[in-house]
Amino acid sequence: MGQDKLGQLALENGVYETRLTRKFEKRRLFERQDPRVIKAVIPGVVAEISARKGQPVRQGEELLTLEAMKMLNRICAPIAGAVKAVRVKAGDKVSKGQVLVELE
Template sequence: MKKEKAESEESLYTGLVIDNIEYQTLITKKYSNRKAYTALNPRLLTAFIPGTMTDVFVVAGQEVKAGECLAILEAMKMLNEIKSPFDTKVKEVNVQKGDRVTKNHVLIELE
């Protein structure tokens, strides 16, 4: 019985490599079930906070310059400007004036 318990405990240990050094450690269930990291796509402009779209200044197919205001998101009584990160063309606008959006909702897609 003790031998079986020891074997099951050993299987819980996982090798973890940090700076070319391998460590044997216990991984929690929360850590093993976490979402894998994905880099942000700069061509998808998302809502960084839940709120209401006050204004949308662009339409699909429109050319925009870097720093140009594309829309305004009202959240917590603040007006947040959604600006173009680079010179591009608008591929799709997924919101309209007055829409309520959640965090990470895709507002505008760029080409």
């Protein structure tokens, strides 16, 4: 802990001093994702695919269903566009961060 630095955290009701650990200092910074590339946020199995290549989709429209931890998770289009590619098929096991669908 002797290597930790001190930093300040400003909140609505004041400024607080906190310890910045080495783990915090070495963390990977947030990178904005390309909304045209839809990735799995959790590992699971593709239960159903609703989208087809070339199909126009609206923002919020379901692209596929991912089963994870005995729950069905709807994966929806974050933006309107057309389906450029579907990178998985029903029954595929997917890992976190794996590309599922690409939009154009």
